[in-house]
Amino acid sequence: MPPRESGSEILKQAKRAFDEGHYTQVLNLLTSLDLSGLNNEKKVETLTMLGIAHFETGAHAEAMTHIKEALALKPHHARALDAYGDLLQEEGKIYPAITKYRAATKADPSVWEPYFHWGYLLKRMGSHKAALRKFEATLKRNPEHVEAYLHAGDCAFQLGFFKEALGFYEVAEKKGGLTSELSTRLGNVFLNLDLEEKAVEAYEQAIKLDPLESAGYENWGLVLHRQGDLEAAARKFEEGLLHSPQSPTLLLRHGEVLIASGQYKEALNPLEKAYKILLEKTEGEWAFHWSSILADCAYILGFAHRKLGNTEKARGFFLIALRYAPNHIDALGELSVLRGVYREHHMKWDFVLEGKVQTPRGPKTGLRAYRVAALTLDEALRYVKECEEEIQGSLKTKEVTQSDQVASYAGVLARGPLFLMGRETQK
Numbered sequence: 001m002p003p004r005e006s007g008s009e010i011l012k013q014a015k016r017a018f019d020e021g022h023y024t025q026v027l028n029l030l031t032s033l034d035l036s037g038l039n040n041e042k043k044v045e046t047l048t049m050l051g052i053a054h055f056e057t058g059a060h061a062e063a064m065t066h067i068k069e070a071l072a073l074k075p076h077h078a079r080a081l082d083a084y085g086d087l088l089q090e091e092g093k094i095y096p097a098i099t100k101y102r103a104a105t106k107a108d109p110s111v112w113e114p115y116f117h118w119g120y121l122l123k124r125m126g127s128h129k130a131a132l133r134k135f136e137a138t139l140k141r142n143p144e145h146v147e148a149y150l151h152a153g154d155c156a157f158q159l160g161f162f163k164e165a166l167g168f169y170e171v172a173e174k175k176g177g178l179t180s181e182l183s184t185r186l187g188n189v190f191l192n193l194d195l196e197e198k199a200v201e202a203y204e205q206a207i208k209l210d211p212l213e214s215a216g217y218e219n220w221g222l223v224l225h226r227q228g229d230l231e232a233a234a235r236k237f238e239e240g241l242l243h244s245p246q247s248p249t250l251l252l253r254h255g256e257v258l259i260a261s262g263q264y265k266e267a268l269n270p271l272e273k274a275y276k277i278l279l280e281k282t283e284g285e286w287a288f289h290w291s292s293i294l295a296d297c298a299y300i301l302g303f304a305h306r307k308l309g310n311t312e313k314a315r316g317f318f319l320i321a322l323r324y325a326p327n328h329i330d331a332l333g334e335l336s337v338l339r340g341v342y343r344e345h346h347m348k349w350d351f352v353l354e355g356k357v358q359t360p361r362g363p364k365t366g367l368r369a370y371r372v373a374a375l376t377l378d379e380a381l382r383y384v385k386e387c388e389e390e391i392q393g394s395l396k397t398k399e400v401t402q403s404d405q406v407a408s409y410a411g412v413l414a415r416g417p418l419f420l421m422g423r424e425t426q427k
Contacts, residue, residue, distance in 0.1 A: 082100070135148045252296070
């Protein structure tokens, strides 16, 4: 009969398996371990390992039990606080999770995990600047963390820091190798640095590395669309859909290119599929990313229906777009067309929206103008009121002045913001 292993030896084996990510093995080793003979520090460490291993294998209730037991013994244990934050994040409890991550970083600033998980949460919320700081803090403590480089690159990219993003991605490739997802990311950076050929090569490489991953097809198709080769773009989207038929963004892009080709009826099928999938994704706590995409999909569906003469359906989709993105300037413009506000032969009022604009160096946050003609300023303001009622939200105004090209802004909508410009100033 082999000698029975001591608790100390089991803990060493479990720690080794834990560090290597073999969580089922950790559970097999620790579940039968008698914790009563361990000192307080070892007991807290063991309970935390058990909690994290349960979390990683999907047993969240068991994970929460062990983590709470660990924190009852040592309330300021950084790893247990970090694990508690992960459990709360999984439940969609965003701000309580942030509280735990913050507490973990204060309890032991040398531990990298809470910075990484905090950054990941901020990134999912769309707070890219704050998330980037957390990923940089992660890398100071763990310079070998490949995922942190990837996420830092994503945040830098979203902030328009394309050269910095490229730097993060290149380190990730050096440390972790080239994957399909990384190749697509590199392609996106190259595209924004006006290196179109390198971008296409990267998208082609992404498809070779993983033909089932949709992003390579989507981004390559977008390049072809931008180049004006609509047929090639449609083929690329169709090729991607053969491998990823439920990709909402591929379906959306396919619908867009069909509309650009004047095939409005044919565009309805992929767009309606995308819309249904996106609706499901916008339910729950993590709707931040998908809501803006759903708004675009609703707008494009509305545009297709308007072109087909389905006025009421078009109007309904434009209002849905505004529900998910109250500053969707294209949807506002289309509603003005349907209401008969737009009349080329009358005085024009300008609607200016803060958002993404194309500059010689790529997209930047700034102002976009959309001209809506109206008989009078009162008519234009009435149009804004109707939008306010239909999206069931207050669009409060305040005075803002502008250059002599347009005498002044009549008001700025707080939710957007959206500027209504005219020759008079509305107090």
